[in-house]
Amino acid sequence: MSAITQGGSQAVAYPARRFGIKQRRALLRLTIIYAGTMVLALFAALPMVWMVSTAIKPRSDVFREPTTIIPTNATLENFIRVTEPLTPSGRYFGTYFLNSTIVSVASSVFSVMIAAPAAYAFSRFRFPGKQVAYFAILARNMFPLIVFLIPLFTLMTALQLVNTYAGLIIAYLTFTLPLSIWLLKGFFDGIPPELERAARIDGCTRFGAFVRIILPLTTPGLAATVIYSFVQAWNEFPYALNLAYSTNMRTLPVGMTFFFSENQSDWTGLMATAVIISIPVVIIFMILQRYFVSALTQGAVKA
């Protein structure tokens, strides 16, 4: 960690006067790196800037020439319109938001709860069929989501889980679990087995050692699992559209398309909805990213 910060501060702390060949070359390198980074950042940020910009424009300004990025008369009117329960455009927003929250939180919680023990078993135990089971899990991620839509739909119909939270959550677990298991297995593999042996000798049961010693060392992995599962579930569209299509079961992304088809020209309303949808993702990222980075830089499992 210190090596990186030192390197970084050296790079900026060049003396202002007397640029030697070496310094000039380093400066050129930095310039190129920063310029490249900025182009990439701009590329990623521009659609979002556009989204926010449109969301706070009055409806009448959307097609006004010349186009402005920073609106001259910004307004929150769009946000109110799409969320106001008593208006035709906003009456389902609360339902959609609740549906999305329930499905996404449940998906990420179940992902961690199931993936952690499963990954631990794959990392530590030998059992018959281990290789096959692990391959089967990974194989799920070799196919696009859409391939499994029809089988899942048939399955959910048979189980009478269409248009239920459980149906959608289970469907989401089919793609969040494989990645979570794979990711967490990597973390467990990096923890020397002596640590849990020591814990068992110090008085823990096998499960106690897992909970008290191994899991705390896996915080970054758990955080990554939560972020990934939540964001995937929150943004998912095709499964939600087909497995939870009734009006009161729709999630936000699905609801948003219906909103758009029912209110054909409401671009500002659409963008306002998009902004609102993005906020929970941003928040969860900001909260967990701190854990993520601190746990990584600690080098928690260097034994």
Add this chain to the structure above:
Amino acid sequence: MAEVILENVVKSYGSTLAVNRVSLTIKDGEFVTLVGPSGCGKTTTLNMIAGLIELTSGNIKIGNKIVNDLDPKDRDIAMVFQNYALYPHKTVYQNLEFPLRMRGVDKDKRHAQVMRAAEILGITALLDRKPRQLSGGQQQRVAVGRALVRDPAVFLMDEPLSNLDAKLRVHMRAELKHLQGELGATVVYVTHDQLEAMTMSDKVAIMNHGVLQQYGTPDEVFHKPANTFVAGFMGSPPMNLLSTMIEYVDGDPVLVGDGALRFRPKTPKIKAALQNAPSRRVILGIRHTAIPIVQNGAADDSADSVPAEIYTVEPTGDVTFVHVKVGEHLLVSSTNDLRFTGRIGDQVGLAFDESHIHLFDTETTHTLLN
């Protein structure tokens, strides 16, 4: 404190026998070392005593109770691991406190015991640090501290010193041994280093390929090795082992090797051993100290001295090791003579000290003496 008994302990992994019918009795308060080359089953044996690995067959008793099916936490043992296995997310204090906390010791008592252990090991100043902020030597002390914080019946240590540099290792060797003596602790210690085994132990158990080769005091295993493996493993440089034939001259047995190697024993015990040997081919074992160099000309009991050619000379300060060739045999001899001037190719004489020779059966490799 308690006695530890292993009875015909076996551990197999599929078709490989990691530990093969090992029986050992470790008395209360003894420091016993399991020693042997890498992969011989030391760690597996120790982990079975700890309860971290299940036995395939056999029994393990701690304090007269069969513990085969007990969890590690219920065996009243403590363990120090080769990589120390300190909990990285806990401070030194929390690491030391953890075994007490898990056993429900109350807070004041925990504090007192942690401070006592920290004091014994001189790590009081480190209590607030995390393991990654410690040097290897300090981590090692904390690992020992975590083991002795709760006064267990048996201490198990798996190569606890092998990650330290040579100087610190010698220092910690003495410190651990001293600590064990003070606490009167029962210790089962694993190492691949025969010198560590010799210097620290009350008893040494030498293993090879999962089989216990010999169990005895350092003196016994050094001076009365049970077989060629023990003879070659304990001691550095290793014992010279020469393949020889028994011939009879005037009815007396004579050992004949390659080149001019001839050795005619006088002691009745050795003569008898040779006469009773199951085969005419025997292995003659002799340490460097028992075949000192007698410089050319200086050889007084020339009748028994064997002519040899110097292969290489290794001065180490107080002792000079002299590798010599007798026919096809390459052996290590030594001299304490600081003015030794032999050079490669010089002819010298070797005096065989009959009271320190060993004889082994070629087939079984077992000793033919006693």
